[in-house]
Amino acid sequence: MAPKISSSPSPTCRSLEQAVTYHLQVTLGKSPDAADLEDLQLALAMAIRQPIIHAMNATEARVRAADAKQIHYLSMEFLIGRLLANNLRNLKLYDVCAEAATNLGFHLGNILETEVDPALGNGGLGRLAACFLDSLASLSYPGYGYGINYQYGLFRQSFANGFQHEQPDNWAQHGTPWQIERREHSSMIPIYGRVEASADAGGGFNPHWLEWKSLIGVPSDVPVVGYRGRCVNFLRLYSARAPAEFDMAIFNSGDYLRAMEHQVAVETVSKVLYPSDAAATGRELRFIQEYFFVACAMRDIFRRHFAAGHVVEDFGRYNALQLNDTHPALAVAELMRTLVDEHDLGWERAWQITQDSTAYTNHTLLPEALERWPVELFGRVLPRHLEIVYEVNRRFLEEVALRYPGDEGRLGRMSIVQEHPSKEIRMAHLAIVGSHSVNGVAEMHSELVKHQLVPDFYELWPERFNNKTNGVTPRRWLLSCNPRLATLISEAIGPEWVADLEQLVGLEPLAGDAGFLDRFRQIKLANKSDLARRVHEVTGLKIDPASMFDVQIKRVHEYKRQLLNALHIMHLYLRIKEDKVALPVPKTFIFSGKAAPGYQLAKLIIKLINNIARIVNADRQVSQSLRVVFYPDYKVSVAEIIVPAADLSEQISTAGYEASGTGNMKLAMNGALTIGTLDGANVEIAREVGEENIYIFGLTADEVILARQAGDIAQLAHSANADIRRVIRELAAGRFSPEEPGLFAPIVAALTGACDPYMHLADFADYAAKQEQAAADFCNTSAWSARALINVARSARFSSDRTIREYASEIWGLKQVV
């Protein structure tokens, strides 16, 4: 029998050692003498699973006893990151575990580094979902995640001659200690087939769904450990399996390979995460993925609802569904189908329950990024759901027509079914119509949703629209990733800030305390030294921790403008080389991020940055004061080492494009100053930290619209600014691609063409000026540190605890269960 450990009262070092040794020997079959770091990591995870699962069961019992309403967060992505360190800190077992590891002859930090970082998301949207789960559990809300258990996460990125190469990320090939398969809660999910209109036993109209194919959704639970370990919720991820191991009829006929084909085809559904920016529209597999996880989630939610002794009529009273973007919007149709077809509710009552239960978060302002599915595909895969969507739309358009008689144009704009140029289902419209709440993710974004993206809907239902500014969990993004700073903060203001970030304001008076600022600065320097060591290990490049670390870490996309950053670095290079100008402070530019495999221009931007890095870093004259790093394979664990080491945070998206951003929040929370546009949550960061503690530049969202209408702004900027002309000239002439001079011609064309929608050149001069100012300011180390500390002290608004409290009280009607 496994040795017992519990989190309360705290386990002793000895009991942990015994549990780890037990799992090494019995579970993993390893002799402690032969165990390596990875074995230790697995054994340690297994050892702490025991108190986690006890707490999870106790949490479930409390929720049931409280008869509490629950939130079900539906998301295609949960970018959860490594779990062992985070769980140890949330359980308050980190220190005792470090001691146990030492006694066993290992260093805990080295053990933690061996954990696989599951890449079950593309970026912000998936990481937001993970932060929300942490806050739900830490605040003792009954909240659960539902998603897909992708076999392959987002691709692993490496560079070959500076070009991005993608390799499959079979993240769980050796298993994971953090998933508990719940085979007993598997669900059968039908797809395809046809609907036949016929009569029921009493002669009433009764459409049947016939000739469907079956998928089986098998859930695995990832425990979500709240801070202090009392509340442990779960993230339920579904794998697709064939109904039987393989088709026995075909197998019996002797065709083994064809029998396996069916199984392989079914399991493809949960095989791979689609990268963002991939042209997913029209891809049947993506559509099936979206339905698969929504249908599995709905089955499970109903099962739990009935198991708690509730009746179908009370579904909305006990359950809230949050749609993370439109990917789970099929939940509206699936919930209606379940209520009407399976539970015999009348349409009006079912619709009321659906709207009362469902809420939708919008994440994009780009009309072209709003999901639409061809009617033909929709009807072929989900024939019954298409009927339901049509009926929802018919009733909705009746309401619109009553409110705006004779306004045919409005009906066409608002319809869930787009008629021209091709017939498609507009998933955002389905989500808006089927929800009682529609929220954006930053104040500015929410206003743009109302007034630019879907103004007709806002005019019809203004009360439905609201803002919930994103946040990040301070447990992972400060306590766990920056333990030195966390310790200093706790020494200064006590440890309660971890659960109540508002207390960070207590740091503000210390911005005038030279001794405290010196310690604060030494911590930043130590974090930068850690990153410098890691950069050397991974890339072979040496960087100076005393230089200014200028960081841009995020998905690579034209609107996020890594290219603007690159243009500025080329400008600095040319200033040093051609103008013989010395920089006021040595600078290290650090990039990390992936480009979607099919997004050629973004991949070329990566190549450009790598080429700039190669040229700059090899130039003895320049590299004394300028270094460029592209850290490969960006993921949560990479962010966790870069974020604490940043001096300057690049949040330079074209205004009006970034919904919120959350990297901006993590970096500010860790004492980086932001250089950014008035876009997304940057606006709120600027308001919180004060304009003297942030570098804001560039066109506003309104000005971007005007500039786009003017059309020739890139040429104006080009002709007016000699620095821009020189950079573009040298780039076009092949200075940064001497072995292939025309390589970056597509970038030059995008920058100087008739209308660069991303306004790179229009914003360049202001950006360069603010960069120059930041570099000069960095030389005044104590003033810089004071401003960095104020960024930390005023970051409370950007805790996901605050966001979740707002969702809970204003959208979900949720109460804590303590």
Place this chain on the structure above:
Amino acid sequence: MVLEDQVEGEYLVVCLRERRLDAVIAAGFREAMLERIELGQHKIVLDLSSVGFLDSSGLGAVVAVLKHLGQRGCLYLCGVTPAVMAVLRLTRMDRVFRTFPTRAAALAA
């Protein structure tokens, strides 16, 4: 495929002794049931208490039996397991078939 017949008054009770009614046995099941109807058995109780999985082929076969009977008689389902009932509900077939928890309840209908 194992089908066990038992005559109870005017009813023929057919018990399908299989865990799965799916594409593997659907065609054979349908033919065996139609054969019974052609032999004059028009009041049938189908006992599905052993069946834990029903796919669309299996459901199609049961529907075919019902259609073949038409107005001539009746087809009742009994012992329907939760997993099979979920499929019937999902496809709205629970409104087409009369289902009973037990064989006795079906015979008493």
